[in-house]
Amino acid sequence: MKNVKGIRDIILSSKLNGLRVPNLKGHVKVTLHNCRTGKNEVSEGDNIVTNAIRDLFALNYLGGIDYDKLTPLFAKWFGGVLCYDAAHTIDPDNYFPQSGHNLVAHAGDTAPATAAIIAQDLTRGMPLNVTKRNGEIAMTWEWGSEQGNGYIRGVSLTHADTGNAGLGNTSDAFQNFQPFSNISGLPNIDTYRGSAEEIHAMYDEEHSLSFYIGEPGDYQSSYADRTSTKITVNISRLAFFKAGLYDTLSPNTEYNSQFRRTFTVDTSINFFMQPAFWFDYENKYLWVFTNITGYGTYREYSYSNSEVKYAVIDCTTGTLRTSGTITNLETDFAPVCAKYHEYNDDRSPAYNTIPFDGRTIYLPTGPNQNNMFYYGQIPVTGWRKIDITNQADQTYMPMNTTITYLRPGVIGGSLVVGDGVVGIGSASYKSGTILTYNTGTLGYSFSSYNRLSSFVFPLSNYQSASRARYILANKMVNTTLYNPEDEIHKTTAKAMQIEYTLTEVGDES
Numbered sequence: 001m002k003n004v005k006g007i008r009d010i011i012l013s014s015k016l017n018g019l020r021v022p023n024l025k026g027h028v029k030v031t032l033h034n035c036r037t038g039k040n041e042v043s044e045g046d047n048i049v050t051n052a053i054r055d056l057f058a059l060n061y062l063g064g065i066d067y068d069k070l071t072p073l074f075a076k077w078f079g080g081v082l083c084y085d086a087a088h089t090i091d092p093d094n095y096f097p098q099s100g101h102n103l104v105a106h107a108g109d110t111a112p113a114t115a116a117i118i119a120q121d122l123t124r125g126m127p128l129n130v131t132k133r134n135g136e137i138a139m140t141w142e143w144g145s146e147q148g149n150g151y152i153r154g155v156s157l158t159h160a161d162t163g164n165a166g167l168g169n170t171s172d173a174f175q176n177f178q179p180f181s182n183i184s185g186l187p188n189i190d191t192y193r194g195s196a197e198e199i200h201a202m203y204d205e206e207h208s209l210s211f212y213i214g215e216p217g218d219y220q221s222s223y224a225d226r227t228s229t230k231i232t233v234n235i236s237r238l239a240f241f242k243a244g245l246y247d248t249l250s251p252n253t254e255y256n257s258q259f260r261r262t263f264t265v266d267t268s269i270n271f272f273m274q275p276a277f278w279f280d281y282e283n284k285y286l287w288v289f290t291n292i293t294g295y296g297t298y299r300e301y302s303y304s305n306s307e308v309k310y311a312v313i314d315c316t317t318g319t320l321r322t323s324g325t326i327t328n329l330e331t332d333f334a335p336v337c338a339k340y341h342e343y344n345d346d347r348s349p350a351y352n353t354i355p356f357d358g359r360t361i362y363l364p365t366g367p368n369q370n371n372m373f374y375y376g377q378i379p380v381t382g383w384r385k386i387d388i389t390n391q392a393d394q395t396y397m398p399m400n401t402t403i404t405y406l407r408p409g410v411i412g413g414s415l416v417v418g419d420g421v422v423g424i425g426s427a428s429y430k431s432g433t434i435l436t437y438n439t440g441t442l443g444y445s446f447s448s449y450n451r452l453s454s455f456v457f458p459l460s461n462y463q464s465a466s467r468a469r470y471i472l473a474n475k476m477v478n479t480t481l482y483n484p485e486d487e488i489h490k491t492t493a494k495a496m497q498i499e500y501t502l503t504e505v506g507d508e509s
Contacts, residue, residue, distance in 0.1 A: 021053055021054050021057055022073075022504045023504065023505045024049045024502050024503065024504060024505070025046065025049070025502070025503045025505050026046065026047040026048075026049060026157070026480050026482070026500065026501065026502050026503075027044065027045070027046050027047070027500075027501045027503075028044060028045060028046075028047055028155055028482045028484075028498070028499070028500055028501075029042065029043075029044040029498070029499040029500075029501075030042070030043045030044065030152070030155070030484065030488055030496065030497070030498050031496065031497045031498075031499075032488065032489075032490060032494045032495070032496050033494060033495045033496070033497070034493055034494050035145060035493065035494070035495060036493060041488075041494075043484045043485065043486065043488055045482065045484065045485060046482075047155075047480045047481055047482035048090060048092055048480065048481050048482075049092070049479065049480050049502075050092045050093070050094065050095035050477075050478055050479055050480060050481060051092045051093050051095065052077070052095040052452060052477050052478070052479045053073065053077055053479060055095075055451075055452050056070065056077070056183075056452055056453060056473055057070070059448070059451060059452060059453045059471075060241070060471075061202070061240055061241070061447065061453075061454075061455035061471050062186060062238075062239060062240060062249045062455065063239075063249065064184050064185055064186035064249070064455075064469075064471055065183055065184065065185065065471060066183060066184060066185030068185075069181070069182070069183045069184075069185075070183055074130075074137045074139070074502060075109065075160060076159060076160055076181075077158075077159050077479050078137075078139075078157045078158075078479055078480070078500075078502060079108060079109045079139070079157075079159065079160025079163060080106065080107065080108040080109070080157065080158040080159055080160045080161070080162050080163015080164065081105075081106065081107050081108075081139075081141055081155065081156070081157055081158065081163055081498055081500060082097075082103060082105075082106050082155070082156045082157075082158050082162070082163065082166075082167070082478065083103070083104045083105040083106065083148065083152045083154070083155050083498075084097075084101040084102065084103060084104060084152070084153065084154040084155070084156070085101065085102045085103075085104050085150055085151050085152065085153060085154075086098075086100055086101040086102070086153055086154055087153040087154045087483040088101075088154040088156070088478070088481040088482070088483055090481055090483065091481075092481075094478075094481070095452075095477050095478050095479065095481075096412040096413025096414070096415070096476075096477060096478070097167060097412070097413045097414050097415055097424075097476065097477075097478065098413050098414055099413070099414040100414075101154065101414070103123060103166055103167050104123060104148060104149075104150040104151070104152050104490070105123050105124075105125060105143055105147070105148030105150075105152065105490070105496070106123055106124055106125070106148075106158075106162075106163055106164075106165075106166045106167075107124060107125035107126055107127060107141040107142075107143070107163050107164070107498075108127065108160045108161060108162070108163030108164030108165070109127055109160040109163070109164065110126075110127070110164050111126035111127060112124060112126060112173075117171075117172065117173070118147070120169075120170070120171035120172060120173070121166060121169050121171040121173065121174075122146055122147050122148070122149075123147065123148055123166060123169075124147065124148075124164075124166065124171075124173070125141045125142055125143035125144075125147055125148055125496075126141065126142060126143075127139070127140070127141050128140040128141060128142050128497070135503060135504040136501065136502065136503045136504070137501070137502050138499060138500070138501045138502075139499070139500050139501075139502075140497060140498065140499045140500075141497070141498050142495065142496065142497045142498075143490070143495065143496045143497075144495055145492045145493065145494065145495055146492060148490055148496060149490050149491055149492060150489075150490060151487050151488070151489055151490075152484070152487065152488040152489075152490060153483065153484065153487045153488075154481070154482070154483050155482045155483075155484070155498065156478035156479065156480055156481055156482065157478070157479045157480040157500060157502075158475075158476075158477060158478055158479055159181070159475035159476075159477065159479075161177060161178070161181075161475055162177075162179075162475045162476050162477075164177070165177035165431075167415065167422070167424055167476060168415075168422050168423070168424040168425075168427065168428075168429045169429060170400045170429065174422075174429055174430075174431060175429075175430050175431060175432065176431075176432050177431050177432055178431065178432040178433065178434045178475075179417045179418075179419075179422055179431055179432075179474065179475055179476055180417070180419060180434050180472040180473065180474060180475065181472065181473045181475050182434060182470050182471070182472055183453070183471050183472075183473050184469065184470050184471035184472075186249070186469045186470075186471070187469075188466040188467055188468050188469065189250055189251075189466070189467065189469055190466055190467075197210075197236065197251030197252075197253055197256065198210045198251075198445070198457065198459055199238065199251065199445055199447065199455075199457040200277065200279070200351065200445045200457075200459075201277075201279035201281070201286075201445065201447050201448075202240050202279075202281065202447040202448060202455065203235055203279075203281075203284070203315070204240075205240050205241040205242040206237060206238065206239060206240065206241070206242040206243070206244060206247060207235050207236060207237060207238060207240075208235075208236050208237075208238040208240070208251070208447075209233065209234070209235055209236075209279060209286065209315065210233075210234045210236070211231055211232060211233045211234065211277070211286060211288075212231075212232055212274060213228045213230065213231060213232075213271040213273075213274060213275070214228040214230055214232060215228075215230060215232060215264060216232050216262055216264060218232070227270055227271065227272055228270075228271055229266055229267055229268055229269055229270055229271065230264050230265065230266050230267070231264065231265050231267060231271075231275075231286075231288060231311070231313060232262065232263070232264045233262065233263055233264075233265070233286060233313065233315060233318070234256075234260055234261070234262050235260065235261040235262075235315065236251060236252075236256040236260045237252060237255060237256055237259065237260075238250075238251055238252070240447075240455070263318035265311075265313050265318065265319060265320050266320070267288070267311035267313075267320055267323060268311075268323065269288075269290065269309050269311055269323065271288075271290055271292070272290075272292045272293070272294060272295050272301070273290075273292055273295075273301075273337055273338070273339045274337060274339075274351050275288040275289055275290040275336075275337055276288070276289040276290065276336040276337045276351070276352040276353065276354045276406075277289065277351065277352075277353060277354065278353060278354050278355075278356040278449060279449070280358055281448065284314065284315045284316045285312050285313065285314060285315065285321060286312070286313040286315055287310055287311070287312050287313075287354075287356065288310065288311050288313070289308050289309070289310045289326075289336050289337070289354055289363075290308070290309055290310075290336065290337055291303045291304045291305075291307060291308045291309065291333055291335060291336050292335060292337060301335070301339070303333075303335045304333065305328070305331045305332060305333045305334075305368050306327065306328045306330075306331045306333065307325050307326065307327055307328065307333075308325070308326040308328075308333060308336055308363060309323070309324075309325050309326075310323060310324055310325070310326060311323040324388075326361065326363070326386060326388055326391065327391055328363075328384060328386075328394070329391075329392070329394050330384075330396070331368060332365040332366070332368065332381075332384065332396075333363060333364070333365060333366075333384070334364040334365055334366030334367075334378055334379070334380055334381070334406075335364075335366075335378055335406075336352060336354065336363060336364060336406070337351070337352050337406070338352065338378050338405075338406055351443040351445065351459050352406040352408065352443060353408040353409070353443075353444075353445060353446050353449065355383075355409040355410060355411050355416045355418065355449065356411070356449065357411050357449075357450055359387060359388060359389055360385060360386070360387055360388075360411075361385070361386050361388055362383040362384070362385050362397075362409065362411075362416045362423065363383065363384050363386065364378070364380045364382075364383060364384075364406060365380070365381050365382045365383065365384050365396070365398075366378060366379050366380050366381050366402075367379055367381065377404045377405060378404065378405065378406055379402050379403075379404055380399065380402065380403050380404070380405075380406065380407070380421075381398060381399050381402050382396065382397050382398040382399045382423075382428045383397040383416060383423050383428055384396055384397070385397055385416075385423070395426055396426065397416075397423045397425075397426055397427055397428045398427060398428060399421065399428045399429070399430060400427070400428070400429050400430060401430050403420055403421060403430055404437075405420075405437040406443075407419045407420050407421055407433075408435075408443070408444050408445070408446050408456075409421070409446075410446060410448075410449050410450060410451075410454065410474060411449065411450050412450075412452075412474050412476055412477065415476055416428075417474055417476055419433050419434060419435045419444070420432065420433040422476070434470075434472065435456070435470075443458075443459040444456050444457065444458055444459060444470075445457045445459055446472075452473060452474055452477065453471055453472060453473040453474065454471070454472055455469070455470070455471055456469065456470040456471070456472050457469055480500075
């Protein structure tokens with residue numbers, strides 16, 4: 001497939017929050033070397049730079065980006081390379097990996113140290129050199145005869161760490177790979193269970209959203225187990241991107257106590273703990289999910305492994321929009337929400353965000369057993385991907401190893417990316433974590449679920465403490481797009497080198 005003509009191959013310069021994103025032009029040269037004949041096959045051409053970096057700089061939640069964590073751009077966000085078996089759709093906004101694009105080869109800024117490490121992932125190559133000239137960077141990677149074999153129809157630059165790890169496999173490199181990068185310079189904040197100032201989602205540019213089961217004040221007044229069919233929602237002022245006269249970069253208790261909008265909706269669903277959730281930013285719909293069916297006096301929570309109930313709350317009107325059930329064709333759902341237990345006298349809720357896009361949902365799977373809620377350490381064996389509009393369309397994505405705790409996640413194209421787990425196709429893989437799961441913090445709220453980055457807030461603390469807030473950026477992204485004129489066939493008879501040159505160019509008039 002040939003590159004689409006007429007699409008400019010540079011990213012327009014944009015001044016974002018005081019920094020100017022450079023105009024970049026890229027050139028790709030792929031060389032196959034036949035070790036037996038000495039013959040070289042060369043494919044080269046210009047690429048486009050996607051809008052990933054522009055959007056990364058633009059999503060400056062609470063003005064909290066630490067630009068030192070984003071730069072130098074070439075070494076971090078352009079420091080790895082991904083080769084796919086399918087051609088890209090050449091669109092600068094098409095920067096997430098797409099369904100049907102399988103990874104043939106990848107490399108980053110670190111060479112595999114031993115033959116054993118190479119054998120763990122034969123798609124991985126190694127860096128050769130980086131040449132720096134004024135306003136230009138040339139990066140070269142190579143793959144030996146046994147590495148990176150297959151048909152290559154699309155090539156992209158990516159984050160250096162993603163280049164090293166790939167998009168999902170069982171190698172040590174991937175299991176140590178953190179799929180999110182913390183790019184925040186925000187100060188810590190004092191948090192405590194039951195605070196109406198908790199942040200579950202970004203409602204709009206100057207408001208946050210939080211919720212809890214029960215009537216107004218129930219969450220704050222008692223930490224004992226409770227059952228309710230009601231959800232109370234708070235819409236509070238917070239200067240995500242727009243500041244007014246009273247706004248701060250932290251939840252403002254004094255102002256919000258006077259002007260917070262609070263409403264309560266009866267869902268007719270029995271909630272035995274805080275439900276899992278997803279917030280539809282565009283439509284202002286709060287989706288809540290539960291499969292908890294009861295509890296005893298100490299840890300004996302029961303749940304359905306075949307059904308998850310949901311309700312959709314219209315936060316503009318403060319009314320229930322719809323409700324329903326998601327049915328598992330198997331019987332392997334894990335609990336979708338959890339609760340922290342500290343003996344018998346201290347029970348704190350733990351919120352869980354569900355990777356969802358309004359149609360496709362990723363629900364955790366696990367062993368069919370109850371009594372697994374102590375410290376919220378639910379065993380998770382994978383995801384079940386379900387189209388809620390056609391629930392016969394289900395894909396099981398088993399993990400290569402069981403993990404504990406429910407992990408918040410986002411959707412990025414064909415990938416579901418969680419803290420400590422990545423799902424691709426019909427499989428899920430353990431990865432490294434960037435957040436801390438312990439008896440003090442059991443949950444994190446991702447303010448934006450299907451964007452390149454999110455503001456992330458710690459939740460469900462059993463004691464008052466100063467805790468970190470984050471802006472987490474998804475590293476699993478294509479920062480450039482290139483389709484060779486003709487497909488490239490890498491075989492065991494050939495070694496391969498890819499040279500990628502990025503050049504800063506002047507503004508277009």
